[in-house]
Amino acid sequence: MKILIIGASGMIGRILLPELQKKHEIITAGRNSGDIRVDISSFASIENLFKEVKELDAVVCVAGTTFSGPIQNVTNEHLISGIQNKVLGQTGLVIVGQHYLNDGGSFTLTPGKMGELPAPQNTVKALANGAINSFVTAAAMDLERGIRINAVSPGLVSIIPPQDVLNAYFHSIEGTASGEIIKLGY
Numbered sequence: 001m002k003i004l005i006i007g008a009s010g011m012i013g014r015i016l017l018p019e020l021q022k023k024h025e026i027i028t029a030g031r032n033s034g035d036i037r038v039d040i041s042s043f044a045s046i047e048n049l050f051k052e053v054k055e056l057d058a059v060v061c062v063a064g065t066t067f068s069g070p071i072q073n074v075t076n077e078h079l080i081s082g083i084q085n086k087v088l089g090q091t092g093l094v095i096v097g098q099h100y101l102n103d104g105g106s107f108t109l110t111p112g113k114m115g116e117l118p119a120p121q122n123t124v125k126a127l128a129n130g131a132i133n134s135f136v137t138a139a140a141m142d143l144e145r146g147i148r149i150n151a152v153s154p155g156l157v158s159i160i161p162p163q164d165v166l167n168a169y170f171h172s173i174e175g176t177a178s179g180e181i182i183k184l185g186y
């Protein structure tokens, strides 16, 4: 398969990249890293990305930052930045990418445990992750040409066995599931 990974230089990306590279053709993208430059907080940048990479079978997003801290410290900028970077970033890849993906292709987004099981001081993360979960469930019903979509929703990745992280992404990329929120480390 030809797979685009956005955020391959990050913590999760560094787990995925070497294993996916063993079996698939991988193209990586990030703001300052990877084969191609993209800033997923910009819809125009996402559009340029898909004009550049063609014939993709899978898109995996392991990028998108949000503020962590007590609700008393949350600002409008934190809300906007979390929504722009993570929610609009990850979902924008689907909104644009659906028109470019090969038949039977897949999207794998990465929200996180805070969307379903929030811990204190994570309101913005909970907001962003919950929005992505809802989007994935709904988008799976609408995507055409056999295109699938799933969310991998990890807890703290540093304390999850790397093989579990890999299995979750492989389940989405290489399996047949669609509309699943794949939970790990809960």
Ligand SMILES: NC(=O)c1ccc[n+]([C@@H]2O[C@H](COP(=O)([O-])OP(=O)(O)OC[C@H]3O[C@@H](n4cnc5c(N)ncnc54)[C@H](OP(=O)(O)O)[C@@H]3O)[C@@H](O)[C@H]2O)c1
Residues within 6 Å of the ligand: 006, 007, 008, 009, 010, 011, 012, 013, 029, 030, 031, 032, 033, 034, 038, 039, 040, 041, 061, 062, 063, 064, 065, 066, 085, 086, 089, 110, 111, 112, 113, 153, 154, 155, 156, 157, 158
């Ligand atoms: N790590 C965890 O424990 C954990 C748990 C649950 C959920 N998650 C979620 O999983 C995703 C990845 O987490 P991570 O810990 O691997 O992140 P990370 O270590 O901070 O790495 C983020 C990666 O994404 C790229 N990136 C960041 N913002 C971008 C943007 N606007 N456009 C394009 N690329 C961008 C970065 O590369 P450049 O700097 O080159 O852009 C980097 O490769 C995040 O959405 C995070 O919230 C992480």
